[in-house]
Amino acid sequence: MRKTYLTVALVCTLAGSMMMSSCIGSFTLTNKLLNWNSHIGSKFVNELVFFAFWILPVYEVSALADVLVLNSIEFWSGENPVAKGTKVIEGNDGRYLVKCDGKGYTIKSETDGSIVRLDFHADDKSWSVKLPDGEDQTIFTFVDDTHISVPTPSGDFMTVELSDAGVYAYQQIAMASNMAMR
DSSP states (O other), rough: HHHHHHHHHHHHHHHHHHTTTTTOOOOOHHHHHHHHHTTTSSSHHHHHHHHHHHHHHHHHHHHHHIIIIIIIHHHHOOOOOOEEEEEEEEEEEEEEEEEESSSEEEEEEEOOOEEEEEEEEETEEEEEEEOSSSSSEEEEEEEETTTTEOOTTTSSSEEEEESHHHHHHHHHHHHHHHHOOO
């Protein structure tokens, strides 16, 4: 009888600690597994692999690893160890290798070998691109949940709403500046 109370208390403590941590987590391992499955073949092959991974508890184990270990690491350290790595992106104009190191992305074109580095700066919540001369150029800075600050062709910054209308307005300014340069 005493063992039952200890087991129930332990389960309640673990469940409470997970529920009160306010961390849903990104479930990176499970999402990578699902993404891999969606790209291995035709929709029929994908469906067969999907069912096989549910029968053999592959998805269950990956979700459990995310819940118990990886999301906890992500909550306490701010980084998910599975999120780092290299991914191949197929674009209209070639293949790109995108490497995430937890602080930003290095994008290499397999077509011409060019490399672009994007970095996130947590102190001012901005994204920048490294120019060929080694200088960082700010691409945008988060103002709040619905606005960003972006550079204008004149070198100033303007605040843009993250909506279709806001992006369209910024696009019009960029296009007008491009026309004036011709």
